[in-house]
Amino acid sequence: MQFITLVCRPGFESEAGQEVTDRAAYLGVYGYFQPLAPGLVGFMVAEPHAVDTLMQRLPLAELVFVRDWLVALGRVDLPKADRVGALCEAFLQHQALLPSCERVEVRLREDNNDADLGNFARKWVSPLARGLRDCGLLQVAEVPAGGRLEVLLLSFEQVLIGVSYASNRAVAPGGILRLKASADAPSRSALKLEEAWKVFIPEHAWFDILGGGKKAVDLGAAPGGWTWQLVRQGMLVTAVDNGPMQPALMASGHVEHVKADGYRWRPHRAVDWMVCDIVDKPRRTAALVASWFQDRLCRYAVVNLKLPMKKRYQEWLACQAIIREGLQAAGGEYRFVAKQLYHDREEVTCYLERLD
Numbered sequence: 001m002q003f004i005t006l007v008c009r010p011g012f013e014s015e016a017g018q019e020v021t022d023r024a025a026y027l028g029v030y031g032y033f034q035p036l037a038p039g040l041v042g043f044m045v046a047e048p049h050a051v052d053t054l055m056q057r058l059p060l061a062e063l064v065f066v067r068d069w070l071v072a073l074g075r076v077d078l079p080k081a082d083r084v085g086a087l088c089e090a091f092l093q094h095q096a097l098l099p100s101c102e103r104v105e106v107r108l109r110e111d112n113n114d115a116d117l118g119n120f121a122r123k124w125v126s127p128l129a130r131g132l133r134d135c136g137l138l139q140v141a142e143v144p145a146g147g148r149l150e151v152l153l154l155s156f157e158q159v160l161i162g163v164s165y166a167s168n169r170a171v172a173p174g175g176i177l178r179l180k181a182s183a184d185a186p187s188r189s190a191l192k193l194e195e196a197w198k199v200f201i202p203e204h205a206w207f208d209i210l211g212g213g214k215k216a217v218d219l220g221a222a223p224g225g226w227t228w229q230l231v232r233q234g235m236l237v238t239a240v241d242n243g244p245m246q247p248a249l250m251a252s253g254h255v256e257h258v259k260a261d262g263y264r265w266r267p268h269r270a271v272d273w274m275v276c277d278i279v280d281k282p283r284r285t286a287a288l289v290a291s292w293f294q295d296r297l298c299r300y301a302v303v304n305l306k307l308p309m310k311k312r313y314q315e316w317l318a319c320q321a322i323i324r325e326g327l328q329a330a331g332g333e334y335r336f337v338a339k340q341l342y343h344d345r346e347e348v349t350c351y352l353e354r355l356d
């Protein structure tokens with residue numbers, strides 16, 4: 001039995017597992033999932049090469065509830081003495097199957113509260129890398145192959161070992177993008193939009209997509225964290241919300257505050273960006289974004305879909321279908337991706353872009 005370790009938001013293990021089970025079955029790979037710990041799920045497959053097939057044909061970027069993953073090699077019990085030696089030995093047993101690796105990453109569970117384990121993880125990387133290099137498991141390649149040895153510290157006594165591939169893993173290990181909250185931002189929600197841009201928009205496209213003094217609409221804008229991000233990109237923003245906006249943000253002169261229902265309000269002319277962070281039924285928000293694209297009211301959008309307490313995966317599938325059908329009816333080409341981001345809670349964030 002081989003398995004992939006899926007990393008997700010703690011509490012969303014079954015959504016991550018269901019999603020990979022469905023997507024793998026679509027590719028002809030049949031397996032089952034098993035929660036391993038909060039935020040960690042094992043996806044088990046029996047057929048040989050099934051893991052390779054998934055790594056080659058299922059891009060992490062297409063998964064919503066899985067923030068990161070690694071090909072698992074197994075659990076290793078750590079002895080009190082010579083932990084490095086024990087790990088070298090464990091990795092060496094799989095050497096024939098390993099890609100060329102330049103680095104080792106030591107990770108912790110997202111819900112780890114043990115500061116001592118955190119300190120140990122940080123201090124352990126150097127001696128571990130040295131040990132792995134000495135036994136030929138890490139090489140400095142002229143053309144980096146992108147393989148990385150992965151060590152997930154479950155406790156002082158046990159680790160999960162694995163390998164990940166640069167072509168199909170999260171940019172930041174665990175999909176955890178730690179962003180600095182600015183004291184000027186009207187709300188912590190500002191970080192969600194910043195993360196969405198960093199995850200969904202490649203760096204080289206930032207100016208085209210975000211720069212150049214674009215026009216934006218922020219639905220459910222108060223107190224203004226997302227509007228603040230849009231203004232920081234030089235955009236002129238219409239902020240739609242019956243609630244109050246932060247006065248300092250309004251003083252920038254870049255924001256018009258419209259007190260109206262975001263589900264009904266429409267701009268007189270098309271804008272570049274629409275963002276929506278209204279807390280309401282996710283299907284309602286999905287239909288809203290689909291209608292904005294059908295009516296060609298914006299070119300780019302980021303919307304948050306707040307998931308209900310139960311049947312969250314099914315709810316996401318229903319929302320996805322509403323948006324897909326809307327885009328199909330609109331005609332043209334679109335990029336539509338979604339993720340449960342690190343700064344998201346019970347929600348997923350969607351990015352849409354009209355390509356024509």
Ligand SMILES: C[S@@+](CC[C@H](N)C(=O)[O-])C[C@H]1O[C@@H](n2cnc3c(N)ncnc32)[C@H](O)[C@@H]1O
Nearest residue numbers: 187189220222223224225226243261262277278
């Ligand atoms: C999560 S908060 C938005 C936070 C905001 N993105 C920020 O960064 O500060 C949700 C907002 O949606 C607004 N809201 C709820 N229903 C709305 C509706 N139908 N139309 C417009 N705004 C609505 C609420 O007043 C609230 O301010």
